Amino acid sequence: VFRNLKNAKQFAIDIGGSLTKIAYYSTVSFRRVYYAADNVDKNNDEDKDEKQDKFVYTYSEQARLHFVKFETKYIENCLDFIGENLVSSDERKGKSIKATGGGAYKYSKLIQEKLGLEVDKEDELDCLIIGCNFLLKNISDEAFVYNRNGSPEYEFQTADPHVFPYMLVNIGSGVSILKVESDSSYERIGGTATGGGTFWGLGTLLTKAKSFEDLLDLAEKGDHRKADMLVKDIYGGDYKNLGMHSDLIASSFGKVCPRQNAESDYNEADLARSLLFAISNDIGQIACLYAMMHSLKKVYFGGYFLRNRSLSMHTISFSIKFWSRGTVHSLFLRHEGYLGAIGAFLKGTE
Ligand code: ADP
CATH class of the missing domain: 3.30.420.40 (ATPase, nucleotide binding domain)
Known part of the structure; x- marks a missing residue:
């Protein structure tokens, strides 16, 4: 509309x-x-x-x-x-x-x-940062923490002029990781080519999903344990020496290959979920390592990949919490996909 x-x-x-x-x-x-x-x-x-x-x-x-x-x-x-x-x-x-x-x-x-x-x-990273700073400083309820089992599930943040320093992870076709220290100072500190385009591309190869929305709907319905090899598939339970829970993914898609019994029979929804987890977990882990390397406590996620979907936001939040032992906080944005467009718009009003 x-x-x-x-x-x-x-x-x-x-x-x-x-x-x-x-x-x-x-x-x-x-x-x-x-x-x-x-x-x-x-x-x-x-x-x-x-x-x-x-x-x-x-x-x-x-x-x-x-x-x-x-x-x-x-x-x-x-x-x-x-x-x-x-x-x-x-x-x-x-x-x-x-x-x-x-x-x-x-x-x-x-x-x-x-x-x-x-x-x-206009330079795309300049626009991305201008858009993100504008939203964080001026729009209450723009940024939120997502807790799947929390009450409330969405913890909205008030607009705050003191947002710096923070890290922005923009998950578009590829992923850019930026350290933002002030309105005029930011640096691209990392990134990965395994991003939204990878999920969309591999998802199209693995399923019959016609649209991105369909692919996410499939992922929400699937059971990744049919395709992923878990710690318990290898150990028969927890890997106690390393404190690894039996349900942790040891190898994404690892069960597809040996396929020894009917139990590992998977459908396309299972594959879509497995793929979403593989990509979101890795982005979460990479983001967490960069945040810890640069002593940044707040990580905002932008880009159109997440679509504010709870499964994707939960996976990323879980991954960051797990790898940082709760010291790094992940936050999401309601206008996640439009940071660059907002920044370019604001440049036009200068
Ligand atoms: P870019 O600027 O690189 O296009 P975006 O932030 O717009 O990046 O995000 C693009 C990614 O968003 C796609 O790779 C895909 O993972 C995801 N996405 C979300 N909605 C759609 C859609 N309707 N069609 C295609 N991709 C979509």
Whole structure:
């Protein structure tokens, strides 16, 4: 659903390896209705006429940022959407479009040809950090801790100007790990190519899932113990000397190969879950090692891979807690996939 496009005033685009994200700004008019007198009985029909007289209307306009995403392979459709809704043809001469992500370079010519707009390119990591800092400092309930068995399950954080230092792990097609020390100082300290694109790619090979959502739904239904080799499959129980619980994964997909008995018969949902665990556990462990190496206590996760899904967030939280023995905290973001688009948008308002 594309909301408030008619009032769309300004926008920015983040063209990633898998997904293209757009943030657009518009104003929304609100009409508020309330009773002027508290002594009107709202349930009494005899008071009905009086009630009519006592209605008071106020009007206000609020700024809103809206978000839309397209798969980057449909970039032409995305540009058509922009052409039809976000820039009118009489506005285009001499104007530019604020763009970030690798596609700002790759598709620069296509954008120019299709929309007649110059591309004003912004560095993707700069945008990512600007977007993340903006959300953490200004938007209450943006960041949250996820505790699967906790009460509450979601522990929302209030906006806080004192967010630094922190680590940001952006799980997009690939993974970037950034140490952020202030508004103007950050460093890419690591990363891995085993990221969201890997999950999506291998998941497509292993299952019949038609969409990313389908693949995640499968993972939620599956039983990874059918495909993964656990400590108990090797030891018959816990590995007591090392304090390793019998249910820990010793080898992801390790049971697929020996396949000695019917017990290890797996279906595609089991494989999807096994894959989600393999990738999320490793990202969690890598993130934890970087956080400990740089003495950072807070790790925020961005990127479109997580989709705020509880299974993925739990796996990452568990992994970080396990490897750091509870000293590193993982936090998630409601607008996880739009950090770069928000940052590019904010750059356009400077
Ligand atoms: P990038 O900027 O590299 O495209 P994103 O932060 O947009 O990175 O995340 C892309 C990843 O998000 C994909 O690799 C995939 O794992 C995941 N993803 C989430 N939703 C979708 C979707 N609808 N289609 C494809 N991938 C998706």
